[in-house]
Amino acid sequence: MNAETKLAPDEAAYLMGGAEPATSSVLISNSKYLNSPLFRDVYAQMGLKRDGHDLPDAYLIPTLSRAMGEVTDPARIDALLAAERERLPEFAAWLDERFISDFTVEQVAHCAEGTLGARIRAFIADSGYAIDFLFKEAPRTDYEFLIKRRAQNHDIEHMVTGLCPSQVGEIALIAANTMANTNYFSVDFAHELNLYGTVLMATSLSRSGLHYPKTLPALLEGISRGYALGARQEKPLFMIRWEDHLNRPLAEIRAEFGFEDGPEPGYWDWVFQEFKG
Template identity: 40%
Template sequence: MATEAQVGAGEREYFNGAIRKVETDSSILVSSSKYLNSPELRALIAQEMLRRNGADLPNTAYIPEVVQILQNLEDMPRIMQLFEEEKARLPDFKAWLEGRNLANFTIEQVKDCKPGTLGALLHKFMVESGYELDIFYREVQVVNDFTFYLRQTALTHDIEHMITGFGPNHGGEVALLNANLHARSLYFHPELAAFFNRVQTYLKAKTIMKDGLHYPEAMVLNLEAEYRGAVQGRNWKVPLMVVDWRKYVDWQVEDIRKELNITPVIDDGIWDDTNKLVDEGHPEYLEAAE
């Protein structure tokens, strides 16, 4: 049945009137955007932004593929130039890169940490969940600033959940993602911030699109979580990606929050059940991470 909401000629002229056809001799799709020129990226973005969740495909499906495509499209000489420029401008960033203290904690290393410390939280997380902190770039060897950045930021995602109070659930993932987007954009040169935020920008786009199309209650939650994450992230002393977490392993979590100005922290458990808003009745196939 045809909808009564038909877009008319007047609207098309208003919005599309300035469109001009650009001729090319290319026999394939070609654009001024290197991202649009990637057929694999086009297909994955279209699928992951428009599909519903289902038992056959977890929310985390194809994140590795998208990450690899985006990395392959980067201007790495320019990125490394920005690394050097920002190291000269930002002492915390320089110390983080040159210290190379990977947060690759093991159960054995944190088993004796006192209650209430970051180490105790890490021990509980690794023992009770069975998950590892090492979730991405496992095969990357740290040989320079760039490879340290890749390994360390993959290792610290779950630590950020613990310290911010944004749990690993639908609301918490959205909040943490937005907190990082804002903190990095305030701290780094815009071009380097955009690089650090590239994958998160994709994750945010696909999540908000799916929620907006298919899950109305999740969309309302998404906006609340986005706001709360932005507020907290803009308060952080530095982006959490440049924190040396080994320095804080024996600190009380509340003291770490005060030190890094991680505030406000939401009530624990407020979003624990929010995965149910998008699980399509198949919670065993739904992973919190978008």
């Protein structure tokens, strides 16, 4: 260890409080996340790895999804959702409607330039990506519907907030959703909804600080912008029916929903390459 960072024995003892952990033939803790081999492995990979050019940024997301499945309790989530349905009539009505959509270029072909619909049209035509890219089966439960709508709205949220799909913009949007969820739902249900994003924020901050120091101030700025944007929301972003706003100018939408914290287009474009290699 570098002599400048090594602690003297008495300094280490002070910080450790003279305590000794329990000994065991296997790892034991009171954290279900630490106790899950898959979760701690993918968390360590995502927090410590470099982002190479050989694999897409989302390469470990399927593994993280499996790990999250090991540490979440579906019955508890269903009970928390049922309590929120009872407590929040607006949320209950949104769940009952079960509105979903599947955008095509033809559906937004009529939208004038500068509108949300035109931006969606350009996204589909230029990128080749689909708006409805995850959880394509019809939702069977309230929670499946909620997750499906979160996925359907994701790319549209980038468009309307101005928080771009760069490594910084993605984390900024997670911060915005985290705050909007926290403001609307109970602590316990918001916690369940925010778990996935919490891991992505934490591991992105770790990679930035460890390997890409030039990006760290930008990432902190993105979190700050996302926090401010999300804190102003009256309900979660995934509950907003953007299909009703297709013919509205993006500037008008941003003004109505308080999305002014999103930066100008291209503001974080430099991060795409700086956060690589």
